Amino acid sequence: MENNWETNKLKRYLKNNLFLGAALGCALVAVIPLLSVLGYVFIQGVGAINLDFFTRLPAPVGDTGGGMGNAIVGTFILVGLACVVGLPIGIFGGIWLALYGKSKRGFYIRYAADVLSSIPTIVIGIFVYVLLVATMKKFSAIAGGVALGLIMIPTVTRTTEEMVKMVPRTLYEAGLALGLPEWKVTMKVVFRTAWNGIFTGVILAVARVMGETAPLLFTAFNSMYWNFRPDEPMASLTVQIYNYAISPYAEWQAQAWAGSLTLVLIVLTITLVVRRFSKRVTYG
Amino acid sequence: MIKQQIQKRNKGDTWFKAITFSFAASIPLLLLALVVVLINKSWLGFSAFGWGFVFSSVWDPLNDHYGALPFIFGTLMSAFIALLIAVPLGLGCAIYLSEISQSKFKEYVAVMVELLAAIPSVVYGLWGIFVLGPWVAKVVQPLLKNTLGFLPIFQGSYSGSSLLTAGIILAIMILPTITVISREVFQVVPHSLRESALALGATRWETFKLAVFGPATSGIIGAVILGLGRALGETMAVTMVIGNRPKIAASLFAPAYTLASVIANEFAEATSWLNLSVLVELALILLVITIFVNGLARLLIWKTTGKLIN
Numbered sequence: 001m002e003n004n005w006e007t008n009k010l011k012r013y014l015k016n017n018l019f020l021g022a023a024l025g026c027a028l029v030a031v032i033p034l035l036s037v038l039g040y041v042f043i044q045g046v047g048a049i050n051l052d053f054f055t056r057l058p059a060p061v062g063d064t065g066g067g068m069g070n071a072i073v074g075t076f077i078l079v080g081l082a083c084v085v086g087l088p089i090g091i092f093g094g095i096w097l098a099l100y101g102k103s104k105r106g107f108y109i110r111y112a113a114d115v116l117s118s119i120p121t122i123v124i125g126i127f128v129y130v131l132l133v134a135t136m137k138k139f140s141a142i143a144g145g146v147a148l149g150l151i152m153i154p155t156v157t158r159t160t161e162e163m164v165k166m167v168p169r170t171l172y173e174a175g176l177a178l179g180l181p182e183w184k185v186t187m188k189v190v191f192r193t194a195w196n197g198i199f200t201g202v203i204l205a206v207a208r209v210m211g212e213t214a215p216l217l218f219t220a221f222n223s224m225y226w227n228f229r230p231d232e233p234m235a236s237l238t239v240q241i242y243n244y245a246i247s248p249y250a251e252w253q254a255q256a257w258a259g260s261l262t263l264v265l266i267v268l269t270i271t272l273v274v275r276r277f278s279k280r281v282t283y284g
Numbered sequence: 285m286i287k288q289q290i291q292k293r294n295k296g297d298t299w300f301k302a303i304t305f306s307f308a309a310s311i312p313l314l315l316l317a318l319v320v321v322l323i324n325k326s327w328l329g330f331s332a333f334g335w336g337f338v339f340s341s342v343w344d345p346l347n348d349h350y351g352a353l354p355f356i357f358g359t360l361m362s363a364f365i366a367l368l369i370a371v372p373l374g375l376g377c378a379i380y381l382s383e384i385s386q387s388k389f390k391e392y393v394a395v396m397v398e399l400l401a402a403i404p405s406v407v408y409g410l411w412g413i414f415v416l417g418p419w420v421a422k423v424v425q426p427l428l429k430n431t432l433g434f435l436p437i438f439q440g441s442y443s444g445s446s447l448l449t450a451g452i453i454l455a456i457m458i459l460p461t462i463t464v465i466s467r468e469v470f471q472v473v474p475h476s477l478r479e480s481a482l483a484l485g486a487t488r489w490e491t492f493k494l495a496v497f498g499p500a501t502s503g504i505i506g507a508v509i510l511g512l513g514r515a516l517g518e519t520m521a522v523t524m525v526i527g528n529r530p531k532i533a534a535s536l537f538a539p540a541y542t543l544a545s546v547i548a549n550e551f552a553e554a555t556s557w558l559n560l561s562v563l564v565e566l567a568l569i570l571l572v573i574t575i576f577v578n579g580l581a582r583l584l585i586w587k588t589t590g591k592l593i594n
Binding site for chain 1: 294296297299300301303304305307308309310311312314315317318321322325372373374375376377379380381383384385393395396397398399400402403404405406407408409410411413414415456459463487488489490492513516517518519520524544547548551552563564567570571574575578579582
C-alpha cells in the first residue's frame, strides 16, 4: 500500500516535469525560425546592400550593380495611395460604428469588416484587377493602392471604433453641455482624444500592407524604371523581391536579400516602435 | 433666432451622421461588390465545366481543360501539415507564456512570437527557397524516410520544393496566431479555478488539465481554426516553396500546387477568357472556404472570451 502511494507520487512528479519541460521546449523551438530568418536576411542582405541599392534602377541580367531605388519609392507611393483609399473609410466608418453602431445596421457593418479582413489578399487583387485594371486596360499604381487600401480598411475601422469608445462618456457630455453640436464634439474633442490610439492602429496597418505582395502582382504589377505617375505600372519592394528570389541569377538573388533586409528593417522598426509607445497591439 | 440656430446645428449633425454612415456602409457594399464580381467573372468557367470542375484533376491551359482538384488538395494538405506542427507548438508556447513562466525570458519570447507575425510573406518565401527548402531536403526528409519510410507519404526522392516544405513554412507563419489567441483565451479563465486546483494539492500539469483546459477548449479550437484560415489563404511563401506542379501525389516529398499559388502564377498570363474565368472560379472557391473557416473560428473564440478577436 505504502509502495503504491510512493510510485503514484513519483508518476505525478514526472508527468508534471514533463509538462513543464515540453512547454519550455515549445517556447524555445518557436523562437528558432525568427532568429534564422532575421539572421539570414541580415547576413545575406548586408553583403549586397550599398548606396547604389537605394538610388539606382535595377540592372539588366549579367550586369553587376544596380539597385531597387524605384521599388523603394514605389512601395511608399503605393502605401500612400492605400492610405488615401483606406483611411477615410476606416476612420469615418469606425467613428460611425462607435457612436451609432449599436443598431442592427452596426452589427452587419462590423460583420462585413470582419469578413473582409479574413479574405485572402490575392482574392482582393483579383477583385481590383476586374474593377480597375480590366477597365483601364493597363496595370497601374492606382489599382495597387486601392488593393492595399481595401486590405487596410478592417484594421483601421476596428481600431478607430475601439479607441473612440474608450473616450470617457463624460468628456462627450461636457462638450454637449457647452452647447457644441454633436459633430463638433465628436471631431474636436472625442476624435482628438482618441487620435493617439487611432494613429497607432493606422501605422500598424501601414506596416502590414507594406509587406504585401500577392495583391500587387496583377494590379500595380512591376516596373524596371522610375515612375511617379499613378496610372502607370509601379515597382514595389515586395514584388521586386519575389521576382528576383525566383530568378536563376546569383546577382538578382543577392538583390532579393538586400531588398528583404530593407523591408524587414522598415517593418520591424515600425512594429517595435509602435509597441514601445502603446501597450495595446492589434494582431493583424 | 435661437430656434433657427438649433435647426442649423441639427442640420450639421444630420450631415455628419449621414457622411460617416456612408463611409461605414461602403464596407458591406465593397464586400458585396467583391462577391458579385467574382461570381460574374467565373460564370464562363462554371457554365463550361459545371460542378465537375471541382472534382476534375486535369489542368491543361493549352487545350482549355481545367479542374480544381489538385489545387484544392494542395491547399488543404499544406494547411493540414501546418496545423499538425503549429498546434502542439503554439499551444505549448501559449501554456509557457500564460501558465508557467514568470521570468524576464518570457517577455522576450512573447515579443519574438509577435515579430514572427510581422515578417512579410515574401521574405519567408525567400528564406524558404534558400534555407528551409535545402534543410528539409537534406535533413528532415531523409530522417522521415529512414524512420517512417514504410508509409507511402514518406517515400520518393528528396526535394526542397515540396508539400512538406510548404507545410512547415505555413506552420511558422500561423504559429503567432495560434499562440497569441490561445494565450488570451487561457488568461480569460478565472484565477480562482487554478487556485482551487492547486489548493487541493494538484501539480501544475493537473491544474492545467483540470482547471484551465476545460473552460478554454472552444477558444483553443477557435484559435486553431483561425490559424487554419490564415494558412489556406497564404500565397507568396507557399508559391515560392511548394514546387507548383498541378498533380496529386501520395508523397509529401513531391511538389504540389495551391489555389492561391496558381492564381498568383497564372492570372497575369492567362491565355484565354476561359482560362481567366477558371482562375477567378478558383479564387471564388478559396473565398468560400476561408469565409466559412474564419466564421467558425470567430464564433468559437467569441463564445469563450466574449469578444471578437481578429
